Amino acid sequence: MAVYALTGFSLVSLLSFGYLSWDWMKPSLVADVAMDPMEKSLPPAFARPPHIIFILTDDQGYHDVGYHGSDIQTPTLDRLAAEGVKLENYYIQPICTPSRSQLITGRYQIHTGLQHSIIRPRQPNCLPLDQVTLPQKLQEAGYSTHMVGKWHLGFYKKECLPTRRGFDTFLGSLTGNVDYYTYDNCDGPGVCGYDLHEGEDVAWDQSGKYSTFLYAQRVSKILASHSPKEPIFIYVAFQAVHTPLQSPKEYIYRYRSMGNVARRKYAAMVTCMDEAVKNITWALKKYGYYDNSVIVFSTDNGGQTFSGGSNWPLRGRKGTYWEGGVRGIGFVHSPLIKRKRRTSWALVHITDWYPTLVSLARGNLSNVPGLDGYNVWPAISEGKESPRTEILHNIDPLYNHAKYGSLEDGFGIWNTAVQASIRVGEWKLLTGDPGYSDWIPPQTLTNFPGSWWNLERLTDGLRKSVWLFNITADPYERYDLSDQRPDVVRTLLMRLVHYNRTAIPVRYPAENPRAHPDFNGGAWGPWASEDDAEEWEGGGEPLKSRNKKKKCKICKLRSFFRKLNTRLMSNRI
DSSP: OHHHHHHHIIIIIITOOOOOOOOSSOHHHHHTOOOOHHHHTOOSSOSSOOEEEEEEESSOOTTOSGGGTOSSOOHHHHHHHHHSEEESSEEOOSSHHHHHHHHHHSSOGGGTTOOSSOOOTTSSOOSOTTSOOHHHHHHHTTOEEEEEEEOOSOOSSGGGSGGGTTOSEEEEESSSOOOTTTOEEESSTTOEEEOOEETTEEOGGGTTSOHHHHHHHHHHHHHHHSOTTSOEEEEEEOOTTSSSOOOOHHHHHTTTTOSOHHHHHHHHHHHHHHHHHHHHHHHHHHTTOGGGEEEEEEESSOOOGGGTOOOTTSBOOTTSSSHHHHBOOEEEEOTTOSSOSEEEOOOEEGGGHHHHHHHHTTOOOTTSTTOSOOOOHHHHHSOOOOSOOEEEEEEETTSOOOTTOOTTTTTTTSOTTSEEEEEETTEEEEESOOOOOOBOOOTTOOSOOOHHHHHHHHHTTSSOSEEEEETTTOTTOOOOOTTTOHHHHHHHHHHHHHHHHTOOOOOOOOOOGGGOGGGGTTBOOOOOOHHHHHHHHOSSOOHHHHHHHHHHHHHHHHHHHHHHHHHHHHHHO
8 A cells, every 4th residue: 555655746746847838839830731632532540651750769757757747847758648649568678789789680689699798989899780670661651751860889990980880861870879069979989980870981070960850850951851641750869958968048047047967958958858859840741741750769778867857757867677677668649540639558668669560651671680670569559468578678698797686696506696687477587796776866855764675775775686676566676576476586597597598699899990080081981891791790600708808809909009099198288
């Protein structure tokens, strides 16, 4: 009873700040919409393959949308979600590269070798080239495909670039985070370069334009130059609201009363992104796409709490396998949905978008066997039961092993020191070190009164390596049932064993000094030759076991480039 009483208190009494709203679609803008006469005479839904707009935001916390009770103004997202289907049992991955790779391939990280960390700028690594990507399948189905925003799936050779992986056009960054105005990215002291690309070229001329505005404008330009009679797929991967915390001053001014500076800047970035989504939606209407469109909105991972984000009332943050790291904001907005204006509790994972969208596009999935995703469109559009009953959040054999984990604790079938997490039905199991495990109230609150939160902070240091939760009854992960239900623990451990048998070796090669932007005209971009790529990728030996050898081979070269870099930086200064 205490759980449900607290749920009502936290979500209604504590978090309902209320938010200002403004017109989501101004009458003057709607009046300007020019509809194609042919559109009005169309037969019922799906007379033609729908236009697909997939919007992915970066580091937006679960709490950081108006309809989750936030103090941040998101009128566009609120309206789109209210008129469509809110996905309240929707899961993503805890960090950037894993979510993006699973969206693009429809496969778990363990099946692409990207189960550890992210792809770093100086690593000779990218989304495996043998994977048939979502945009490639949509191209096969006759779609024009475009990407705007953050790639973060590797770029060490040209074959890894978005334009080689299924996108007709690309405007955006290749690395994980850049300055919102200058597009500079530093991967360590003195290792800095420019990262904004148009197709396969460096877009030097776009420097100085705020990325959220730039990307929304590019989407509008794409729609204006394309025919709504031909299907189009646009993947909009906003840089927002990842650090650095930068926003135009007029948006920050709206939150001047917020005492927490990071939260104030972060809130401004979220609202700015919301307005960009408004402009994209307006462009869909103006240019005649809207009536035959499907808009999918998703976050990529939980919010980073020390950078202004909030996942309240969920446990954990970005980079963790607690719900605050893996439960996402998601909704679908479309005139083609049969049962609109509702909330869906169907279990959905980010891998599901691949088969769902390819099916909507009338594409062929028969030549991509082994997908981990499911077609969830009937669950979204018609309210049918989700075909998904479980989610492998991940198995990461390289992450720091938990100090108190052991094979004995895993009934002799699983080493609980290994970081892993799985959801089966209403049960969720975590092993190893799941990451920072606190509940963090919104940064706008002071003197938080909840005693259970303080209690959990005190007991968080217990010697544990296994947790079990009934997520349906306990979505905030307060009551660990691993001791009470060893039978369920064993069953879920067996599922981990099953998945682990299908895992491929981890791809996490050593960084290479040749990737330094100074050797590429001052910009981040492809740097490896075909011969280099064959050496790193060939031989059949797992990359994780070759890393040490590679480090030894390049240690002298690395030292040379360090000295050279020091001289170059001295000359710049």
